[in-house]
Amino acid sequence: MIRVRPPLTLDTADMARLLNQIIAAGGTTALARPVTAQDIAEWIAFDPPRSAWHVAVDADERIVGFQWIEPDASLPPEAANIATFVQIGQTGxxxxxxxxEATRTAARALGYLWINANIRADNEGGLIYYQSRGFQDYGVIEGHRMSDGQVVDKKLKRYDL
Known part of the structure; x- marks a missing residue:
């Protein structure tokens, strides 16, 4: 059974572990360097107003995924960016x-009209995930240079609330 709740301070180490496994596997996230529990704690603590974080936990309270939305200067004020991470081997x-479900409810409560997903074009799982949630393609960023120097294209998807 999966339960979704806001993250606790004690969750940040498990969130970092999960994210670092995804980063190490490569090809699915724009993040290029490992993160620490402190990094995650700072992201949560210093997130701008109109942000929402959720973690998914299994029956043993282990973190199996997390997601957040936040405003972004590249988007209009009625839109939020979304990021989603699910433990490797636990998709589907x-x-x-x-x-x-939790994020969509939070986005509406925060006054957003739509959610933006900015996905690496080579992240097949991410593209399928957002498509299956009802996100629609609306743009492409070609030749995006990541922090490690790698160049990738990104697909932009939009979910209207």
């Missing part, structure tokens, strides 16, 4: 669906 089990 309803974790992303449960997270998105």
């Amino acid at each position: 089990l309803g974790i992303g669906s449960a997270l998105f």
Whole structure:
């Protein structure tokens, strides 16, 4: 059984572990360097107003995914960026669906009209996930240079609330 809740301070180490496994596997996130529990704690603590964070936990309270939305200077004020991370090997089990239900509810409560997903074009799993939630293609960023120097294209998807 998957349960979704706001993250606790004690969750940040497990969130960092999960994210670092994804970063190490490569090809699915714009993040290029490992993160620490302190990094995650700072992201949560210093997130701008109109942000929302959720974690998915299994029956043993282990973090199996997390998602957040936040405003972004590249978007109009009625839109939020979304980021989603699910434990490797645990996709297709309803974790992303449960997270998105909570995030969608939070986005509406925060006054957003739509959610933007900015996904690496080579991240097939991410593209499928957002498509399955009802996100629609609306743009492409070609030749995006990541912090490690790698150049990738990004697809922009939009979910109207």
